[in-house]
Amino acid sequence: MPLHNADIARVFEDIADLLELDDENPFRIRAYRNASRIIGDLQLDLAASIRRGEEPPKLPGIGEDLSEKIHEIVTTGHCALLDRLRKKTPAAITELLRIPNLGPKRVKALYRGLEVRTLEELYRAARDGRIRGLPGFGEKSELNILQSVEARLSKGRRFKLAVAAQYADAVADYLRKASGVGQVVVAGSLRRMRETVGDIDILATAEASSDVMSRFVGYEEVQEVLSRGDTRSSVRLASGIQVDLRVVPRESYGAALHYFTGSKAHNIAIRRLAQARGLKLNEYGVFRGQKRVSGETEESVFAAVGLPYVPPELREDRGEIEAARAGRLPRLVELGDLKGDLHCHSRWTDGHHSIREMALAAKARGLEYLAITDHSRRIAAVHGLDPSRLREQIDEIGRTEVAGITLLKGIEVDILEDGTLDLPDLLLAELDIVVAAVHSNFNLPRARQTERILRALDHPRVTMLAHPLGRLIDAREPYEVDMLKIIRRAAARGRFLELNAHPERLDLSDTHCRMAKDEGVLVAISSDAHSTQQFDNLRYGIGQGRRGGREKKDVLNALPLRELRRLLPGKRPDRGRETAAS
DNA sequence: GCCGTTTTCGGCCCGACTGTTTTCAGTCG
Numbered sequence: 001m002p003l004h005n006a007d008i009a010r011v012f013e014d015i016a017d018l019l020e021l022d023d024e025n026p027f028r029i030r031a032y033r034n035a036s037r038i039i040g041d042l043q044l045d046l047a048a049s050i051r052r053g054e055e056p057p058k059l060p061g062i063g064e065d066l067s068e069k070i071h072e073i074v075t076t077g078h079c080a081l082l083d084r085l086r087k088k089t090p091a092a093i094t095e096l097l098r099i100p101n102l103g104p105k106r107v108k109a110l111y112r113g114l115e116v117r118t119l120e121e122l123y124r125a126a127r128d129g130r131i132r133g134l135p136g137f138g139e140k141s142e143l144n145i146l147q148s149v150e151a152r153l154s155k156g157r158r159f160k161l162a163v164a165a166q167y168a169d170a171v172a173d174y175l176r177k178a179s180g181v182g183q184v185v186v187a188g189s190l191r192r193m194r195e196t197v198g199d200i201d202i203l204a205t206a207e208a209s210s211d212v213m214s215r216f217v218g219y220e221e222v223q224e225v226l227s228r229g230d231t232r233s234s235v236r237l238a239s240g241i242q243v244d245l246r247v248v249p250r251e252s253y254g255a256a257l258h259y260f261t262g263s264k265a266h267n268i269a270i271r272r273l274a275q276a277r278g279l280k281l282n283e284y285g286v287f288r289g290q291k292r293v294s295g296e297t298e299e300s301v302f303a304a305v306g307l308p309y310v311p312p313e314l315r316e317d318r319g320e321i322e323a324a325r326a327g328r329l330p331r332l333v334e335l336g337d338l339k340g341d342l343h344c345h346s347r348w349t350d351g352h353h354s355i356r357e358m359a360l361a362a363k364a365r366g367l368e369y370l371a372i373t374d375h376s377r378r379i380a381a382v383h384g385l386d387p388s389r390l391r392e393q394i395d396e397i398g399r400t401e402v403a404g405i406t407l408l409k410g411i412e413v414d415i416l417e418d419g420t421l422d423l424p425d426l427l428l429a430e431l432d433i434v435v436a437a438v439h440s441n442f443n444l445p446r447a448r449q450t451e452r453i454l455r456a457l458d459h460p461r462v463t464m465l466a467h468p469l470g471r472l473i474d475a476r477e478p479y480e481v482d483m484l485k486i487i488r489r490a491a492a493r494g495r496f497l498e499l500n501a502h503p504e505r506l507d508l509s510d511t512h513c514r515m516a517k518d519e520g521v522l523v524a525i526s527s528d529a530h531s532t533q534q535f536d537n538l539r540y541g542i543g544q545g546r547r548g549g550r551e552k553k554d555v556l557n558a559l560p561l562r563e564l565r566r567l568l569p570g571k572r573p574d575r576g577r578e579t580a581a582s
Numbered sequence: 583g584c585c586g587t588t589t590t591c592g593g594c595c596c597g598a599c600t601g602t603t604t605t606c607a608g609t610c611g
Binding site for chain 1: 583584585587593594595596597598599600601602603607608609610611
């Protein structure tokens with residue numbers, strides 16, 4: 001079985017867990033965790049590159065020893081250190097570290113004292129009241145463990161971005177009504193627009209007399225108060241999501257927002273920069289000795305360590321600090337940069353609104369063009385368009401005039417198992433936009449799945465590949481493909497990749513988005529709207545695109561229509577929609 | 583285990599809250 005970066009990352013993560021249980025040097029443990037994260041985020045396929053005998057690039061945080069271990073893992077499929085650690089400690093025990101409030105010390109105490117190795121054993125020990133007798137544990141800890149294990153066994157832990165955003169916006173609005181409160185902002189991974197978030201982090205500035213904290217724990221959706229302090233509290237809402245509120249004085253706003261936005265790895269890197277300049281950075285400000293030197297705004301925090309402002313979506317310690325220092329930070333695309341949308345559905349298939357209604361909604365959001373791309377006949381369940389219905393739809397699009405927005409004729413055509421398309425070439429040639437999509441045979445072997453998609457990209461009428469990974473977040477794994485090959489074929493053929501903005505998809509991933517940027521492939525940030533409201537999902541696609549380092553010039557549908565047309569396969573620059581309709 | 587405009591050795595981000603303690607260790611973000 002071929003090894004992937006994720007497999008190497010997993011080995012290092014396992015080593016870190018086991019070292020932690022072994023009371024090892026915390027900085028050695030951090031080195032493994034760091035390496036795991038770096039390799040997991042890496043775009044280059046390390047294993048493939050090593051098998052080809054290439055010299056892997058020097059990665060920050062990966063020195064001589066870890067490089068050798070990577071080589072060992074790739075060439076032998078094993079890591080001697082991990083094997084040795086596993087002999088010493090039962091491997092399953094590391095899952096106990098994932099239980100909130102259980103760290104290495106307490107996990108070890110549970111193992112030594114009660115021979116607890118698995119979640120199930122932990123659950124039984126808590127239920128039988130055996131944990132409270134251990135030194136350092138009490139009744140309260142036992143009850144917390146019981147509840148945490150139950151919660152863990154019953155449901156997943158991360159929430160989709162769009163879901164978390166709804167809860168977060170509601171809490172933030174509620175907190176803005178508190179007395180003596182200044183700013184209330186959502187921070188954390190939500191502000192960084194990660195595709196899923198583990199909890200909601202909210203930052204508020206307030207006077208000492210403010211009731212914002214008591215108001216927070218009294219929020220009507222609060223099911224449980226997990227901790228409560230003057231400056232920090234955590235609650236769990238009825239929906240199961242955890243919300244943390246941090247309150248700081250106004251002069252600390254920038255430092256606190258930076259600190260509370262993360263990521264953790266980014267924060268550590270920035271604090272080291274501060275340290276190197278003889279400064280101390282915490283959530284209250286930037287200090288030289290006892291004296292605060294900045295911290296009122298995030299810009300001032302970055303300036304104190306000699307950097308320009310780094311947008312939240314880039315703060316993952318994936319090279320943004322080096323880029324900032326070199327003045328190479330991208331000017332990230334913004335929602336307002338979008339001029340059009342190249343993927344949406346109407347009542348002709350599984351959409352809920354007419355073509356005219358969709359056009360009006362898109363125009364209301366400031367878009368200047370919209371491609372109607374209903375499904376093709378293969379998807380019978382949604383009454384996918386066969387050639388004659390598509391021809392009728394083409395006529396209707398041609399007849400539909402909405403002032404201020406240009407409608408483009410399109411299709412989301414199925415890529416069949418052999419890589420051919422679900423509609424005849426002659427008909428596809430009449431369309432402005434052909435979005436090719438995989439909706440079936442998700443389980444083909446990697447090589448065949450890749451070939452299937454490459455063949456579709458070779459088709460002279462295909463504009464772009466829809467939702468390239470085919471995953472549904474938390475519901476369906478991506479299909480196995482060689483994404484680099486696909487990206488390179490798209491580059492060679494002048495095709496594009498979609499970044500599908502639907503919150504269930506957010507497909508491309510941020511790392512593939514970067515990979516495509518490196519290969520010079522534009523993405524189309526598309527709503528895939530099935531109703532008029534769903535154009536609002538574009539904001540999530542923009543977030544993902546920004547995480548992927550996309551600038552306005554890297555986004556197909558940020559181009560004015562005239563320039564877009566110039567890039568379409570098989571279209572001459574001056575060929576307009578009138579020609580296509582005839 | 584990594585790393586170097588203090589350093590090839592000796593550092594490695596920093597503070598809040600909880601529970602079990604009698605002054606703090608463990609955990610978290």
